[in-house]
Amino acid sequence: MNWYNLVGYGIQLVIALGVTLGVYAMLRPSLRELLAEVIRLPAATVFYLRSLLLLLFLVALGETVGDKWEVAADAAFMEYVWNVAHAAGQVFKNFLWTFILYLVQITILTAVLRRRHE
């Protein structure tokens, strides 16, 4: 791997981890509020919040590290951009699946526990 590819790889990793933190920061306050209200057990709220951050981090890391960088050293600038965009697209796609699976859990939890509280 030449240094062009290493730089591109690093940029891709930074973008993926930045998006992870951004998404988590955006969701955290409302998710925390919902979990605190529904579960009424602080340890469980912290567990679900931490597991979401861990999930997003692992998904982003898995996609970006596993991505093959096969851009030639003399390739045009836009070829690097396309490569980063492709990896970012894969990260977003897997975020979507993670959200679906995570939200199914939270929905079941909310539906069942709210009914019990009432």
Place this chain on the structure above:
Amino acid sequence: MNNEGFLIVSNFAVALLAMSFGLGAYHWLRRPFSGLVKAVPAVAFRRLLRKFFPLGLLLPALAGFVSVSYRGCDAGTYAKIIENRAYLVQKNQEQVAAIADYLAVAVLVWGVVALLVLLLARSRPEQGNHVR
């Protein structure tokens, strides 16, 4: 360093990385999980869950690491495997990606276990486990 040396060093380094990922995830979730498990009325079941929790994160990380085979379609023999440094680096990347994927699945499964624990315990708010 020749390619064979690189293979040995990188393979053990990624194995250590897998262990540290598994243990890191356990350390990150240990306290809230322990607090959550306190809601389980049966003491023996609570103890069992606490014992399984580290294993349930460490083993998937290691399973992800060993799930990647060096013997692909192009490189069937050991000599062919160590011929190309780029191939070895690519396999290391695949190993790290597999570790992350397996661990993510494990975290999701533990989320389901936590969900079942909460439903089983009927979420008793009076226990008030404060974990920050």
